[in-house]
Amino acid sequence: MSQHVIPQKVYYLVFVTLILLTLVTVDVAFYNFGFLNIYIAMGIATVKATIVALYFMHLRYNPRLTWLFAGAGILWLFIMFVLTIADYITR
């Protein structure tokens, strides 16, 4: 649990990173990398989301059980994506 208090500096650092990454994602959107565009955008978003989860949501300081729950949510989303999209790309 988030029992121990984390230094404010960490939060500000995370904040600055998030703002920077937002600027980066807007900026790279103006260059064309072909089919990579979506992967770059989603990659940056995932880095941002991970930082938010680890620090703002204290996942980093949580027991493994919380990791398991968060992981299960993502894994099941992945199952839904893959099996549904698999149908469409093999038609």
Next chain:
Amino acid sequence: MSNTVHHSVVDRENDYIHAGYGLKSWLLTVDHKRIAILYLISITIFFFVGGFFAFLLRLELMTPAGDIVSAETYNKLFTMHGVVMIFFFLIPSIPAVLGNFLVPLMIGAKDLAFPKLNLMSWYVYNIGGIFALYALVNGGVDTGWTFYTPYSSTYSLSNVVPVVIGAFILGFSSILTALNFIVTIHKMRAPGLTWFKLPLFIWASYATSIITVLATPVIAITLCLLLFERLMGVGIFDPALGGDPILFQHLFWFYSHPAVYIMIIPSMGVISEVVTCFARKRIFGYKFMAYAIMAIAIFGFLVWGHHMFISGQSVYAGFVFSALSFMVAIPSAIKVFNWTATLYKGHIEFRTPILYAFGFIGLFTIGGLTGLFLASLATDVHLTDTYFVVAHFHYIMVGGAVMGYLGGIHFWWPKMTGRMYNEAWAKFSALILFVGFNLTFFPQFVLGYLGMPRRYYIYPDEFQVLNVLSTAGATILGLGYIIPMVYLLWSLRKEKNVGTNPWGATGLEWTTQSPPITHNFEKTPVVTGEPYVYQEEEKVVE
């Protein structure tokens, strides 16, 4: 939520039923046991509403012609039968009634982790129920319980909106209960009660809750999209607007196939408790049973496409879903073998609950094996949308889930009420149910194999004999549901209390008085031994 937790001093003479009097003490209760009773009442009402529709359906199908209801009414009858039975009876049945009552008792906790959320879930359930009943009174709905688009979103003239809203709201009720169970089982087990000392009913409730939490939100968003499509002309699933109706089926079955396991896994938990108790033996392969439950819960998410073999889904996806579907048979078979092995050389006492357990094991096996026919692509093309499918899922849902539910009610009735029902009547009605059930649904396997399609109100003359048999069976089955209502309620008149442990069962719930006190245990129990220690020395509980 208002502040209603009463820190009242527990009266040692009293139990949870006498902890308060008057309607308000029930409607504002946060005691998991009282909420279980509230659920029992709501669910029983919906069961008989859904049963009434089934009765009308079978009545219509007695003759080949459509002589009682019109085609439109028939469509509405089978839809409302499905909606009520699945969403308002089967899904909440065991978790909300037996689970609510037993989960804290079995793990030695005073209550569920979030008692107010628990009460809220009952209200949410009833609000959803009101929407469904409103639709019913207002003329019903005719889309089938699956609400397939674009019929449901564009063409149907019936009350799709209120029913869909009802099902949407109901989903939150299941989620709240499941969330409560998950947290409770993780965080509130009695000292010493490690995971592999948990009763299998707890494992089953946990697996069910995991499925509920992961699957139910998907149906919620799907129904949400359906509502927007119907009300505002948004075209997510409408081919005329560039949408894909098969996407609806994917999202729908992503929930609704796991929902089958939401209905059957709790029954498996109940049967495990009952079998080991009346065989007077430890459960065979305890760890395998626990793993098998979790495996069913997880595999259940990978097979939804087998409902869509002829929908226009890619054949390659069909192959994969078919192969994955066979995998579910493995843990299911493990369970059946282990129950059988538990019974083998046991000192079986033929009391009422185990008769239901026998019924469950036999009927579930038939239902499961016929499921393999449907999981095979080739035979499924022949059998899809015939009565074979109807018979198959009724063997699982009624022969499995309902038998388990009734078996559980009979097993824990003395704990819930402190009274014992008349066992002669109870055994008689268990027998009636078994006979009536098979007479109703076995002919439907044959009908389906011969090609009678489901969801038609008329049929060719040559199918009449089997249909009459089925209707006759349904009448017997209906009787088998009414008799327990009578003797169970009658048992409440008795003065005599059955005592703490009338069956001589193991498990923490049998160590506290019947009915239990509001906080369940006088002293928090400490668990030191394995579960299901029959034959050997009694489980040590302090």
Next chain:
Amino acid sequence: MSNNSDSAVGHAHHFTDMDQQREASTLGMWTFLVTEIMFFGGLFVAYALYRSMYPEAFAEASLRLNLLLGAINTGVLICSSLTMVLAVRDAQSGKVKGLVRYLIATIVLGSAFLVIKAFEYSHKIHEHLIPGSSFQFAGPFGQQAEMFFSLYFMMTGLHAIHMIIGIGVLSVLLYQAKRGRFTAEYYSPIDVAGLYWHFVDVVWIYLFPLLYLVSRH
């Protein structure tokens, strides 16, 4: 969700101690967030499917969204997450004044997000980009662009509803915080609300590139 709001002084009767109660609340919220992942997940699947089916239409329709406002809103949400986490931090150390101040800041930022969003929506109404009979989109991809806007409004609308709920919850907590309900021992409602708030932020972190940045090159 104030599950255990009856425990300003000690833990609720059915828990053994404060630790158990706090762990239960946190785990409960994470479980709830898993349901939220799957809830939004259905929409994301639909989005992925239709974007891969109609790439040109999505690219063209996306250009009609206001990138500047979307980017500002992303910044606003990130700021609100910062103030939220600082509110939790002050709650942990029992600094009620700071807690109240940061909660107010979070509510203000959340509301600012909604105001900007409302501004964007009203523009879309003027431009006839609301799906339905009045929808107008010039060019060869009219109908497919409508699909983009259907998803746009469903996704951002659902997100906005979550924001509104979040602001409501925070307002209740603010009221309670002012009355001194939270201490360094008992602050799990703040902690749990914070988890929810950050989750809503995470959803937006994905929505922003998916909706606004389809093809800006």
